[in-house]
Amino acid sequence: MSELSQLSPQPLWDIFAKICSIPHPSYHEEALAEHILSWAKEKGFWCERDQVGNILIRKPATPGFENRQPVALQAHLDMVPQKNNDTVHDFTTDPIQPWVDGEWVKARGTTLGADNGIGMASALAVLADDKVEHGPLEVLLTMTEEAGMDGAFGLQPNWLQAEILINTDSEEEGEIYMGCAGGIDFITTLPLTREAVPAGFETLKLTIKGLKGGHSGADIHLGLGNANKLLARFLAAHGHALDLRLIDFTGGTLRNAIPREAFATIAVAGDKIDALKAAATGYLAILQNELGAKEKNITVLTEPVTHSAQALTADSRDRFAALLNSTPNGVIRNSDVMAGVVETSLNVGVVSISDNQAEIICLIRSLIDSGKDYVVEMLTSLGQLAGAKTAPKGGYPGWQPDANSPVMALVRETYLTLFGKTPNIQVIHAGLECGLFKKPYPEMDMVSIGPTITGPHSPDEQVHIESVGLYWTLLTELLKVIPVK
Template sequence: MSELSQLSPQPLWDIFAKICSIPHPSYHEEALAEHIVSWAKEQGFWCERDAVGNILIRKPATAGLENRKPVALQAHLDMVPQKNNDTVHDFTTDPIQPYVDGEWVKARGTTLGADNGIGMASALAVLADKTVEHGPLEVLLTMTEESGMDGAFGLQANWLQAEILVNTDSEEEGEVYMGCAGGVDFITTLPVEREAVPADYETLRLTLKGLKGGHSGCDIHVGLGNANKLLARFLAAHARDLDLRLIEFTGGTLRNAIPREAFATLAVPAAKVDALKSAAMAYLTTLQNELSDKDKNVNLQTEPLAHNGQALTANSRDRFIALLNSTPNGVIRNSDVVKGVVETSLNVGVVSINDQQAEIICLIRSLIDSGKEYVVETLTSLAELAGAHGAAKGGYPGWQPDASSPVMALVRETYQSLFGKTPNIQVIHAGLECGLFKKPYPNMDMVSIGPTITGPHSPDEQVHIASVGLYWQLLTALLKAIPAK
């Protein structure tokens, strides 16, 4: 028995525990999808999958509510796989280990997958709970949202019967979302040349770690450290004066997660090893001072390393470091239209060097298309200056806010009736799938709600237990309140 089974509401928490037990990182959701399809058919529900693997389940209306507008509850099947450096975990084979810590549910050393596992569990719980009153109901579970919104891109017209869609991927109880940012990946590739390391050099590994990391949309404005940028800053300051030969650089694992760790393998003249270590200690003191509030556990370590590989030439080293150090990161502009919300940002998510080229992968987000275009043009110009190639790919649209949305107004009224206060109507800087759903279903009325989740896309991810109960109350009351066609 999972300790989550002691939490309320049930069966939501039991279903979430089951979801945690089946590995489902992006591109590895099939086992979870098959389990859900088998469960739905065992329950006697109509269930079908489309060409890209999305799942659609239908449940008939509660007796007497057959004339209500049909509603789709929507969540995505995949989770972001992030773990602490000292945690042994294979996300493709090992279950997530959730546990209760006071008011929160957390995972042991990894992301929890509450994003969007709690939303998925709530949709399945509505199917399972015979006491929930609702009109004609559909549950749509999409594939591979976190790594490119593959399921949303592949959603076909005329498959869903719903007139209203409730997205469950929001992460703040008491807030109702009616719009979101669009995004696009930008990949810069820089050709590099290598040469032998001189015989009188020693090899060391420089490790920057201990950062919190986080969601590259929801957390981009918080001021968290980006390991790729912080390590590049150190190399820019010391590569030439210490005659550092750069052998390897790796940092970050996902373009939509703020990087928590970065590593550089360096060859340094034996006579300058102590100077490198002293410079690293001085830089760590600087970072501890700058990040004392947000990333107090930042650490920078040097350790000897046996390595026989070739290093970048001085010219390739300098161009790579200059390119990475000058690549913008974080908030580019705040919105003038939606106060308190980031308009445009980017995250320098994944950096790597192989024998022939360096690669920098960024995720750009913006509430407006021109914001994305501006950052793409900036990164393209930087690539040209560095002698690199830059290309945007995988763009997806934002969700244009509709202030006259009937379902948004109904959610606000229902929340006010339940809790005696008005929820915040918001636009989120993260990417939700609703913008993509508008292409095959342009007339569908959409809204996004969810419980409070902090630290998504990082091992600090946690979901607030009480907020899940409030979210469940809102969701079930909303379904009962859906008007007639």
Template sequence: MSELSQLSPQPLWDFFAKICSIPHPSYHEEALASYIVDWAKEQQFWCERDATGNILIRKPATAGMENRKPVALQAHLDMVPQKNNATEHDFARDPIQPWVDGEWLKARGTTLGADNGIGMASALAVLADKTVEHGPLEVLLTMTEEAGMEGAFGLQPNWLQADILINTDSEEEGEVYMGCAGGIDFLSELPINRSAIPAEYLTLNINLKGLRGGHSGADIHLGLGNATKLLARFFAESRGKFDLHLIDFKGGNLRNAIPREASAVVAIAPEQEATLQQALQEYLSILQNEVAPKDKNITLNAQSTSHSGPALTTESFDRFINLLNVTPNGVIRNSDVAPGVVETSLNIGIVTLEEDQAKIYCLIRSLIDSGKEYVVSMLHSLGALAGAKTEASGSYPGWQPDANSAIMALTREIYLDLFGKKPNIQVIHAGLECGLFREPYPHLDMVSIGPTITGPHSPDEQVHIGSVALYWQLLTALLKAVPTK
């Protein structure tokens, strides 16, 4: 943490260091929320929480700026908990360990939580820094964004006083976001039957590891490997070559993160083990040729295990692997309205085998409602063919771009004045909470900005230190320039 105290702007990095020291994965944000509320009250700011747990803090305007339009700075409290397999870390108990690597800040073996910890730290720093000039100011910190935007869904109406909302959850300095994708969760539950495996069969644990993973929205266009899909493909292509029995299968642990690892426990006749090992190495060579430019550290191996228990019947094995293999993943369609932006995608985020059913969890994103509906329809049809029970839930709206947004135009003007170049005005394929804020607060004029963060939702997450300083310059200049009512 001492490294962070040497960075600039210091108030922001001091708050980020504190945020890293308090565990705050989704559904475990209460300790961090309590710290922030206590701090706000110590500073004698008006502070309140709604029934969902969202925090709202108010700070009076700088003297002489009382007639400016009121602004809300918004961030979410939770972070995505992802770690490398070899890293010992309990996200509900252990602090994040950030470290400086040249121009970047990273974490040791885990997600960093720069998404959205830097935005949260910047909002708190604005509250604390008496040199930042602004009109009437609110800071809104929402609960459990990463696991379903629960805070935004439950945001109390008639609570915010702001006319303008600045979302701090973007991840590319130099880009100003004026719209985002909506999303919907999808679950397929496939009934399975099991039977005993021959007593003399060996059990092996097959592990596919080393993929980059990443954000299922912001990184979906990169064509990164999805570990569950890649392992399912191996079984689909090799089923006829071995007398293979599937005991267990699992991949991924978050619906909004591209799975980095997948594993399966199989039983096989001893005389076929060497052939299976050879087939795995041949398949690894294929994957290295296909995905190595982006997933350079991919590994695939099988090791003996003492795992015991019944395996899927041949019919259940075939239906499960065929369903997983045929389920689409990645970009479905690019946008015609916003060139270079993904319109519709889906991510197979979590796959598990239980005693009597397989579960496949997907997250569908789209800039347009009909795009979500199309993919939902496709997955319902696949489920019907496979005999799976399917359910779509948790739909949230996108943020429709407003070409006449005054705060977007002001942000573009301020950026040009500060840095001598125009920012890119973008629509992001990731889900931001702005779309949900529109229902209780239809009058809000919104924009989203942030520093450069790469690898969010994976242990490769890092934030560019210099971009945080540029983001801070833009944010504080924008607050100073907000017009009168």
């Protein structure tokens, strides 16, 4: 029996435990999708998949609720695969290991997948629980949201019958989301040249790790450290002075996760090793002074390694370090319209070096299209100065807030009735699929709710147990009070 089986409400937690047991990182959701389809067919529900793999399940209305507006509950099938450096885990084959830590559910050394597994579990729990009263109901589960919103991009018109969509991908109980940022990937490719490492040089690995990481949208305003940027800063400051020969650089694993670790393999003259180690120690002190209030476990390491590859020429080293060091990161602008909300940001998510080029992958987010355009133009200009190729890719629209949304008003009133307080109406800087759903379903009324999840897209991800109960109460009551057609 899972620890989660002792939690309430059931069967939500049991379903979530089952979701955790089936590997489902982005692009590897098929086993989970097949399990859910088999489960739905066993229970006698109508279910179908579309051409991109999205799942749609229908459940008839509770007797007496047939004349209510049809509702779709929506979640995405995939999770973000992030693990601690010392955790042995293959996200394509190994189950997530959830455990209860006081008021929270966490995972052992990895992301938990509460984003969006709890929302998915809640939708399936509504299907499973005949005590929940509702009108005509659909559950839409989309493919590969975290790595490009493939399912939302592929959603076709005239498949859903719902007039209202409740997105379950929000991460703060007590907040109702009525809009979100759009986004676009940006890839910079810098050509590099190499040469032999001089005689008398020794090879070391320079590591920055221990950072919190997190969601590149929801956490971007927190001022957390970005390992790619911090390591580039060190190389820009000391590469020339210490005659460091850069052999390799890798940092971050996902463009939508704030990088927690970055690694550079360097060669340095034997008589400068002590100076390098002193510089690393001094840099750690600087970072602890600047970031220590939030990044309490930051670490800078130098350790000898064996490596036989050629190093970048001094010119390539300097252009790479200067380009990465000068690439903006974090909040670009706060919204003038929504107080306390980030308008435009970018995350320098993944950096890698191959034999003859470096690649920098950023994710740009903005509430307004012109904000995205501005950052694209800025990175394009920076690439031109560095002699790099640049390519924006995979843009998706934001979800324009509708202050007159009937379902948003209904959620607010229902929350106030249930809990005696008014929820916050918010626009989230993270990307939700609702903006893409508006293209095939322009008249659909949408809202996003969810429990409290902290540290999404990082191994510190956790979901607050009590908030899941509050979210479930709100969701099930909301389905009961959906108005007639």
